[in-house]
Amino acid sequence: MSQPPHHPADPICWHIVITALFAVLACVRLTIPSGPMFDEVHYMPAARNLLALSDAVNLEHPPLGKELIALGMLLFGDEPLGWRIMPLLFGILALFGAVRAMWFLSLSRAASLLTGLFLVTGFPLLLQARIAMLDVFMLSFVMLGLWQCAGAYREPETARWRLALGGAALGLAMAAKWNAIPIAMLPGLAFFIARAWQGRAHFLTSNRGWPIGGMTLAEAALWLAVVPLLAYAATYWPFPFYATVPGNPTGLIALHRQMLDLQTQVLPPHPYQSQWWQWASNTRAIWYLYEVTDGAQRGVLMMGNPLSSLAALPALLWCGWAWWKQGRRDCAALLVLYLVSMALWVLAPKPVQFYYHYVLPHCFAMAALALGVEKLWQNGERLTPAAIVLGSTGVFVWFYPILTAAPLAGEQAFLDYAWLVGWR
Structure with a gap:
């Protein structure tokens, strides 16, 4: 008799452990600097005005991220902890959502844990979890949405409530920052393509077949199109209550x-603007902070881990090969997510762009690297996987002071970390 298929145990306990480790690392010196740094100067006034319902400002971005920053300020005061507590919590949630999504996508314990390791040591997630900007909220809701969509695919009996939650999360991701729009469209588009590809005569009304049996295309559209739009629209609740909205838009369409x-x-x-190819090659960084503050010379450098960021590029190429030659859907999903999230910045008519726009593609790149390292290990390679894992961790340890505003030796201490001209 044939053996039953192997079902690896869910490593959720290890996911909790790695998330807790990240939480500890992200909390260190969270309230330093004691004044605003980098783009906090844009979002903190917007949050203050929201609390006062005075003038709506920073209208170029949707409101959810600013509402969450305002919630932190309401709970913990208009001070550094209040500004940064919600980014911290959502950064922690983003990591947990990412490793859970990777588990359901790949059913690989090792790949999900390596994804967590590379995200913890990869720099951008840690940095965005420690600053009052909008990107970490967008990232967190994207990862939660992808987690639930992947879970619906693996566990069809839970598909309805998972897709309802996933759709709402993707709508909230768009309400945090528009960067999420291309990613939020992918689950519904993938469902449509999968059903159409199977060629059933009545694929529009059939509830049979991949990706989720027992669910029609119309029902999937409810969870993955209607629910996200409703969740997105609901976040604009403050606008009728503001004392002043510049331009006096008449309704959501005019506001948009x-x-x-x-x-x-x-x-x-x-001075810190950059292009998408500089993000992928990790050749242009941003100094969120470099000055004497809180009694010492301190700095916060936004960039990717010099080792894992570059190692992820051949891993992404391998994902394309594994998709084409071996039909690996996990590799296909990560490559598509990376390319779609990058294409936004290649095609978008936004003239000034920054490395932090790479936060979302970077997460998919780290997941691709996790799959690549796992494959090397399975093939009997030992040196290369060990070098990537240990090397990335070692580089993270070296850079940790400049990621967390630690006291530095002096004004020229940045040279210990700014190895390239583009990092200065």
Whole structure:
């Protein structure tokens, strides 16, 4: 008799452990600097005005991220802990969502744990979890949405409530930042393509077949199209209550036209602006902070881990090969997610872009690296996987002071970390 298929045990306890480790690392010196750094100067005033319902500002971005920052300020005060507590919590949630999504996508314990390791040591997630900006909220809801969509695929008996939660999370991701829009469209589009590809005569009404048996295309559209839009629209609740909304837009459509105009306006050049190829090659960084503050010279450097960021590029190429030659759906999903999230910045008419726009593609790149390292190990390779894992961890340990605003030796201490001209 044939053996039953192997079903690896869910490593949720290890996922909790690695998430807790990340929480500890992200909490260190969370309230330093004691003043705003980098783009906090844009979002903190928007949150203050929201609490006062005075003037709506920072209209170029949707409101959810600013509402969450305002919630932190309401609970913990208008001070560093209040500004950064919600980014911290959602950064922690983003990591947990990412490893859970990777588990359901790949059913590989090793790949899900390696994804967590590379995200913890990869720099961008840690940095965005420690600053009052919008990207970490978008990232967190994207990962929660993908987790639930992947779970619905693996466990069809839970598909309805998972897709309802996943759709709501993807709608909230768009409400945090528009970067999430291309990713939020993918689950519904994938469902449609999968059903159409199977060629059933009545695929529009059939509830049979991949990716989720027992669910029609119409029901999937409810969870993956209608629910996200409703969740997105609900986050605009403060606008009727603001004392002043610049431009006096009459309704959501007019407001969105104004937001789009602000997004595509021509801005003056910024010393830290960069292009998408510089993000992938990790050759252009941002100094969120470098000054004497809180009694010492301190810095916060936004970039990717010099080892894992570059190692992820051949891993992404391998994912494409494994998809083509071996039909691996996990590799296909990660490559598509990476390319779609990058394509936004290749095609978007936004003239000034920054490395932090790479946070979402970077997460998919780290997951691809996890699959690549696992495959090397399965093939009997030992040196290369060990070098990537231990090397990335060692680089993270070296850079940790400059990621968390630790006291530095002096004004020229940045040279210990700014190895390339583009990192200065």
